[in-house]
Amino acid sequence: MEKTNHKQEINITPQLMERINELISHYPEGKQKSALLPVLHEVQDAHDNWLSVELQNKVAELLQIQPIEVYEVVTFYTMFNQKPIGKYMFEFCTTSCCAINKAEDMMEYTCNKLGVQPGQVTEDGMFSVVGVQCLGACGYAPMMQVGDFYHEHLTKEKIDAIIEDCRVGKVVLHDK
Known part of the structure; x- marks a missing residue:
């Protein structure tokens, strides 16, 4: 996984948390990992279109999964950015x-x-x-x-x- 020196403020607003919970609700109890892709999209959109390691760790915490499970997805798909990008x-x-x-x-x-x-x-x-x-x-x-x-x-x-x-x-x- 790419390490960056870029700092990113983690800002899980009440509105974002509501959206995350709504996405998780689409899956059976105990299967919140299934919401990983849509949750990553929402979180990335709310954080200047990139996902720092710390923010990925926060997603893992919210979904009650291991951070490596998030890293594997973020590093596989090109639609997730691991460093700041242009507007x-x-x-x-x-x-x-x-x-x-x-x-x-x-x-x-x-x-x-x-x-x-x-x-x-x-x-x-x-x-x-x-x-x-x-x-x-x-x-x-x-x-x-x-x-x-x-x-x-x-x-x-x-x-x-x-x-x-x-x-x-x-x-x-x-x-x-």
């Missing part, structure tokens, strides 16, 4: 169809435009760029995900427009 995380699909259609070139262009390497956060905290495995939109390659939304048939011009829209607050991240 807008550009997730470029890097598997076959997107690769053939120059996704790596689009990702490199984006990194150069923002002045970061994959996995880094821009100095202003606005952007991160990462490569991810298949996002299931092969017919629309090359593509990337920003928040809950796909951006397809990417070109340099489309990327420039998305970056500008993010800078002025026009990009919606979640479909909630």
Whole structure:
């Protein structure tokens, strides 16, 4: 598991705790571990979209499971972030169809435009760029995900427009 020097304030608000309890209630008594994935999503959303080791330990405590059971899930799934990320995380699909259609070139262009390497956060905290495995939109390659939304048939011009829209607050991240 990746160790970070980033400090994260753990803030389990009454509203978040209510949501966690509601998620746990969907599973039989004693099977609260089954709520792990949705609970991690809720907790990550409430904590600047990342999960420190301390926060993962808190989730384990809330679900009455061992911390290693949380670590295994967080380190397996790419949708869980183990360090701070930018407000807008550009997730470029890097598997076959997107690769053939120059996704790596689009990702490199984006990194150069923002002045970061994959996995880094821009100095202003606005952007991160990462490569991810298949996002299931092969017919629309090359593509990337920003928040809950796909951006397809990417070109340099489309990327420039998305970056500008993010800078002025026009990009919606979640479909909630």
